[in-house]
Amino acid sequence: MQTDRAGGEPEDWTGAIFSVLRDWDVAQVAYVPDAGHSDLIIRCDQADGMRLVPLTTEEEGIALLAGAWLGGQRGVLLMQSSGVGNCINMLSLARVCRFPLLSLVTMRGQWGEFNPWQVPMGQLTPKVLADANNLVFAVDDARQIGAAVAGAARMAFEGPAQAAVLIGQAVIGAKSFGK
């Protein structure tokens, strides 16, 4: 819904993402789970016309969604920042063939991270995605996520381009770890 995407309540940000995916008729939702994506995964699972495709590694999602596009469907890839590191060579498929790719990346190792093992990829994620020719939209305000995903989706599917929205740990932290 437009009002959600224009800046709904912070706790509605997964709803804002979901409505963008609906607007674009996203049919294949590929993911390696992250706690930050758990609500969105549930919403997509309950939605008619969306197929959840759990992956064993994020790079499968790049190839899967290339196949989806060849067959006439749009998809989205959900992952956490450490998964970006698993995608690098496969991103050349999207780049060379100019496949549309919409990635929604929940950040770890970025802001207030307690686990130092998450920090390397958390810090590298925006850099390596940009180096791999992705358009990168980092969002640290929950109210902006819907608009960022809508903008990224348009640039991905109408470009075509590879576009990634980085959902900041400040957003997720407020949601998942703010006990």
Add this chain to the structure above:
Amino acid sequence: MDKMFNGTLDRDRAADYPLRRREVVAQLLADRGDMLVVAGLGAPVWDCTAVEDHPLNFPLWGAMGGAAALGLGLAMAQPGRRVLVITGDGEMLMGLGALTTIGAQQPDNLAVVVCDNERYGETGMQLTHTAGNLDLPAMALAAGFATAAKISSDNEFKAALPAIRTALGRTASGPGFWSIKIRAEETGIGAMPPKDGVTLKDRFRSALLGQK
């Protein structure tokens, strides 16, 4: 002396396998109907192109490990069409997780064929893990494929062809996997498909969907 580092791998046996890759792929693609074909990087691309540089082939010049996953996305988007992934053992080994992802989705219309020469053919014919005791069809079965078999002879290949190429709605139920043991031989490149990825993508979508 270097043999001691090869563990169970057998560097000799594949030289005598009776099936030959170009003939196998030619039969897989003969009278292909409306089949959609994904070719994994390396020799399977040359094999498929030797038959015909068909717009409904999607040959991968890179993206090693991605052929089966790409086939899955295509199969789910086009449930009414047979999707045939033809790839090599090295390419498949790099993306083994995709077998489990396919097993979880159970697409009726997806067939994965590994042309298994037990070699990395593009880089100097080094042995792959399939030169040992590794049983790819057993892995596929364990991953949830409805059908999986190793094919070692022409008789086995002829018997399996209808199932590999089966049109949807006949006998296919769940995804199928075949490891076709082919002779380890250098066949050369021969015909090449376009290298430009955008061209490959656009012509595929134009032929299938009538749009770029």
